[in-house]
Amino acid sequence: xxxxxxxxxxxxxxxxxxxxxxxxxxxxxxxxxxxxxxxxxxxxxxxxxxxxxxxxxxxxxxxxxxxxxxxxxxxxxxxxxxxxxxxxxxxxxxxxxxxxxxxxxxxxxxxxxxxxxxxxxxxxxxxxxxxxxxxxxxxxxxxxxxxxxxxxxxxxxxxxxxxxxxxxxxxxxxxxxxxxxxxxxxxxxxxxxxxxxxxxxxxxxxxxxxxxxxxxxxxxxxxxxxxxxxxxxxxxxxxxxxxxxxxxxxxxxxxxxxxxxxxxxxxxxxxxxxxxxxxxxxxxxxxxxxxxxxxxxxxxxxxxxxxxxxxxxxxxxxxxxxxxxxxxxxxxxxxxxxxxxxxxxxxxxxxxxxxxxxxxxxxxxxxxxxxxxxxxxxxxxxxxxxxxxxxxxxx
Amino acid sequence: xxxxxxxxxxxxxxxxxxxxxxxxxxxxxxxxxxxxxxxxxxxxxxxxxxxxxxxxxxxxxxxxxxxxxxxxxxxxxxxxxxxxxxxxxxxxxxxxxxxxxxxxxxxxxxxxxxxxxxxxxxxxxxxxxxxxxxxxxxxxxxxxxxxxxxxxxxxxxxxxxxxxxxxxxxxxxxxxxxxxxxxxxxxxxxxxxxxxxxxxxxxxxxxxxxxxxxxxxxxxxxxxxxxxxxxxxxxxxxxxxxxxxxxxxxxxxxxxxxxxxxxxxxxxxxxxxxxxxxxxxxxxxxxxxxxxxxxxxxxxxxxxxxxxxxxxxxxxxxxxxxxxxxxxxxxxxxxxxxxxxxxxxxxxxxxxxxxxxxxxxxxxxxxxxxxxxxxxxxxxxxxxxxxxxxxxxxxxxxxxxxxxxxxxxxxxxxxxxxxxxxxxxxxxxxxxxxxxxxxxxxxxxxxxxxxxxxxxxxxxxxxxxxxxxxxx
Numbered sequence: 001x002x003x004x005x006x007x008x009x010x011x012x013x014x015x016x017x018x019x020x021x022x023x024x025x026x027x028x029x030x031x032x033x034x035x036x037x038x039x040x041x042x043x044x045x046x047x048x049x050x051x052x053x054x055x056x057x058x059x060x061x062x063x064x065x066x067x068x069x070x071x072x073x074x075x076x077x078x079x080x081x082x083x084x085x086x087x088x089x090x091x092x093x094x095x096x097x098x099x100x101x102x103x104x105x106x107x108x109x110x111x112x113x114x115x116x117x118x119x120x121x122x123x124x125x126x127x128x129x130x131x132x133x134x135x136x137x138x139x140x141x142x143x144x145x146x147x148x149x150x151x152x153x154x155x156x157x158x159x160x161x162x163x164x165x166x167x168x169x170x171x172x173x174x175x176x177x178x179x180x181x182x183x184x185x186x187x188x189x190x191x192x193x194x195x196x197x198x199x200x201x202x203x204x205x206x207x208x209x210x211x212x213x214x215x216x217x218x219x220x221x222x223x224x225x226x227x228x229x230x231x232x233x234x235x236x237x238x239x240x241x242x243x244x245x246x247x248x249x250x251x252x253x254x255x256x257x258x259x260x261x262x263x264x265x266x267x268x269x270x271x272x273x274x275x276x277x278x279x280x281x282x283x284x285x286x287x288x289x290x291x292x293x294x295x296x297x298x299x300x301x302x303x304x305x306x307x308x309x310x311x312x313x314x315x316x317x318x319x320x321x322x323x324x325x326x327x328x329x330x331x332x333x334x335x336x337x338x339x340x341x342x343x344x345x346x347x348x349x350x351x352x353x354x355x356x357x358x359x360x361x362x363x364x365x366x367x368x369x370x371x372x373x374x375x376x377x378x379x380x381x382x383x384x385x386x387x388x389x390x391x392x393x394x395x
Numbered sequence: 396x397x398x399x400x401x402x403x404x405x406x407x408x409x410x411x412x413x414x415x416x417x418x419x420x421x422x423x424x425x426x427x428x429x430x431x432x433x434x435x436x437x438x439x440x441x442x443x444x445x446x447x448x449x450x451x452x453x454x455x456x457x458x459x460x461x462x463x464x465x466x467x468x469x470x471x472x473x474x475x476x477x478x479x480x481x482x483x484x485x486x487x488x489x490x491x492x493x494x495x496x497x498x499x500x501x502x503x504x505x506x507x508x509x510x511x512x513x514x515x516x517x518x519x520x521x522x523x524x525x526x527x528x529x530x531x532x533x534x535x536x537x538x539x540x541x542x543x544x545x546x547x548x549x550x551x552x553x554x555x556x557x558x559x560x561x562x563x564x565x566x567x568x569x570x571x572x573x574x575x576x577x578x579x580x581x582x583x584x585x586x587x588x589x590x591x592x593x594x595x596x597x598x599x600x601x602x603x604x605x606x607x608x609x610x611x612x613x614x615x616x617x618x619x620x621x622x623x624x625x626x627x628x629x630x631x632x633x634x635x636x637x638x639x640x641x642x643x644x645x646x647x648x649x650x651x652x653x654x655x656x657x658x659x660x661x662x663x664x665x666x667x668x669x670x671x672x673x674x675x676x677x678x679x680x681x682x683x684x685x686x687x688x689x690x691x692x693x694x695x696x697x698x699x700x701x702x703x704x705x706x707x708x709x710x711x712x713x714x715x716x717x718x719x720x721x722x723x724x725x726x727x728x729x730x731x732x733x734x735x736x737x738x739x740x741x742x743x744x745x746x747x748x749x750x751x752x753x754x755x756x757x758x759x760x761x762x763x764x765x766x767x768x769x770x771x772x773x774x775x776x777x778x779x780x781x782x783x784x785x786x787x788x789x790x791x792x793x794x795x796x797x798x799x800x801x802x803x804x805x806x807x808x809x810x811x812x813x814x815x816x817x818x819x820x821x822x823x824x825x826x827x828x829x830x831x832x833x834x835x836x837x838x839x840x841x842x843x844x845x846x847x848x849x850x851x852x853x854x855x856x857x858x859x860x861x862x863x864x865x866x867x
Binding site: 001002003004005006007008009010011013016017019020021022023024025026027028029031032033037041042044045046047048049050051052057065067071072073074075076077078079080081082084085086088089094095096097098099100102104107126127128129130131132133134138139140141146148149150151152153154155156157160162163166167169170173176178179180181184190193194195196197198199200201229232233235261262263265266267269272274275276277279287289290291292293294296297298308310311312333334365366 | 404406411412413414420425428429439440442443444445446447448449450451453454455457458461471477480484487488490491492493494495496497498504505506513527529533534535536537538539540541542543544545546547548549550551552553554555558559560561562563564565566567572573577580581582583584585587588589590591592593603605607608610611612613614616619621625628629632633636652653654655656657659660661667690692693694695696697698699701709713715735736737738741742744745762763764765766767768769771805806
């Protein structure tokens with residue numbers, strides 16, 4: 001059945017239920033498996049990373065499948081997707097898959113096809129010079145940075161996503177194409193606290209953050225919002241009912257209580273909080289989701305705020321590299337970034353990465369006490385001597 | 396285990412579905428692209444064309460040029476749509492603020508989710524993105540495609556949309572970015588009738604479930620993640636499309652505790668493959684690893700010289716429960732002490748495999764920070780068999796939903812309701828007994844909320860009787 005060229009296609013606005021199909025769900029997965037996957041479903045015996053970005057999986061049946069993993073920008077045009085299809089048609093009988101971290105994977109069943117495919121992928125570049133399909137993202141390296149929409153398509157971002165990820169990925173490219181780190185490092189990016197990308201358990205998380213309380217659009221708030229919903233939306237109870245001088249319904253905000261989550265804006269468009277100077281980037285580190293060796297853990301805030309320096313975010317890039325490079329030289333084999341920080345102690349983490357420890361890194365929100373140190377087991381670093389001096393304890 | 400869909404789906408052939416000819420698909424030359432300037436000044440975006448990582452700007456320009464050269468009757472959305480999107484993005488960089496308006500309720504008839512309304516707040520300057528709605532397309536499990544399907548989506552989206560998309564959104568859907576309100580219904584009709592394909596979830600409903608690659612290409616998968624994901628997606632179509640929940644609800648399916656879809660961090664109900672018998676050991680393969688004949692950890696560390704493989708240091712000492720040892724040259728595992736963290740199996744996949752009596756652990760309540768702060772999922776069901784038709788799982792899901800829909804406030808995720816009521820109340824609601832597996836430690840405060848029925852004689856007492864014993 002051909003795609004329709006009529007303006008409204010098969011849809012008849014006068015009779016929207018005519019011939020309507022609903023609740024079909026997704027296409028069934030089985031039909032898109034290449035034959036080698038269908039034939040060996042559930043029979044895989046082991047795998048190996050042959051080189052960065054190249055995997056081989058070996059089945060109990062003796063079959064092998066080679067995977068070439070390529071980075072991708074996540075944001076794609078149909079033009080680019082058609083090029084992916086061309087490659088899939090040429091080497092993989094039309095088959096291709098995408099990973100949870102937005103990599104593209106091409107699967108082939110022989111070394112010969114693999115070599116030809118690799119060469120082809122490496123040769124494809126955009127006219128401005130960047131790779132279309134860089135190979136890498138496996139094993140003890142940095143794989144694709146998952147991210148959210150940012151200014152490309154979101155109404156609440158505190159920063160842009162695609163540009164920051166492009167900037168950071170360019171700088172971490174050798175780690176994408178290499179496997180030289182102690183363990184995998186997952187970098188993730190979300191452009192506001194909503195965290196559509198759920199970056200809160202990443203080795204390194206980049207997070208867009210607002211720093212100014214909402215502006216109240218008194219003129220329209222009563223017309224465009226359910227005021228009680230906006231009030232209820234604040235997790236800190238900072239919003240309360242108020243009247244305008246003209247007697248209209250509005251709200252007032254206890255600004256010192258605001259922690260800039262933006263939940264009120266989500267519920268009420270008359271409370272915007274974006275601002276060029278206020279908005280910026282927070283960096284968190286040391287999270288993981290795998291149960292391997294240590295338990296899954298949240299990332300911790302290690303840089304409270306950096307400016308949104310479009311388009312290349314030099315401050316963000318510099319701080320990410322500081323964390324990654326200190327980890328790369330200091331951690332043990334198999335040790336994830338957060339496990340390394342816990343083994344050496346977070347005080348040493350700040351010393352080794354050279355990141356500044358400020359009051360903003362001490363939790364003052366709910367359950368903050370759980371993160372304060374209630375022990376004399378600590379390590380001395382310059383930061384400790386500074387406190388000792390300030391307290392008059394040493395000269 | 397051969398698998399066939401319950402309802403065979405008709406195959407899509409691009410040669411039958413296509414809109415554009417090959418000439419139209421290749422309507423510009425490399426030279427034209429090199430010299431191409433979009434209609435707006437975008438100096439910052441052009442900066443993002445440099446560097447090795449794939450440039451979304453360079454990609455967008457390709458599409459902008461293609462649309463310039465397409466015939467008027469070969470697209471239903473303004474030809475400038477990509478150029479205007481780039482132009483507005485540059486303004487956002489200049490001003491440090493987004494220019495997408497808040498809100499806008501749009502959708503397809505009868506559905507409450509799957510379409511997200513989006514409007515520019517600079518429509519006079521960028522008229523072709525005045526309406527720029529998102530459509531979430533429910534991806535096939537673990538995101539395998541063939542080119543016939545993808546090309547069909549591309550032609551449809553070039554014709555009725557902006558030609559811009561995400562492969563994929565964070566929740567898993569294929570995301571189509573940018574179309575007008577008028578085209579929403581026609582797109583839905585094309586998707587369902589031509590492609591046999593539904594849209595995904597958004598809003599306060601079941602979000603598109605997603606899974607890891609599972610048995611398709613992984614030796615660790617302890618259950619059929621794709622089949623369970625597909626089955627629950629189909630079974631709960633109503634919940635996916637017609638919001639009846641307090642807020643979003645996510646299912647994610649990880650085949651093993653390595654957690655490649657991060658279910659433990661971001662799903663209200665997290666399904667993680669596990670086993671309850673013994674890790675399978677091939678002692679000859681263990682010896683081969685020790686001898687250096689097999690590269691450890693599947694070669695994931697081969698970029699750096701970490702020295703000769705040392706099973707004591709790299710496996711036995713790193714075991715979180717210290718349940719492994721070498722005895723007379725053989726690897727011994729005290730399986731009853733094992734917490735199935737996967738490390739030893741990951742390091743020596745040729746020698747060690749998960750047990751054969753497999754199933755799932757189920758955890759509840761993970762979410763990102765909004766609203767009450769980030770939460771990790773809490774282990775509630777230590778082990779459950781996961782086999783078709785999965786009635787045991789569906790029964791549990793429905794008990795959880797009943798509790799959450801009864802007690803949850805507007806925009807309150809399951810994890811927050813669990814916090815507000817406490818884990819004991821949640822267990823009671825879904826009818827499960829408490830177990831030490833559910834906590835890291837028993838409670839540290841003794842503020843136990845005893846109920847009246849816990850205490851002999853109840854809570855009602857007579858003050859006179861008390862005073863008879865104690866003078867005022």
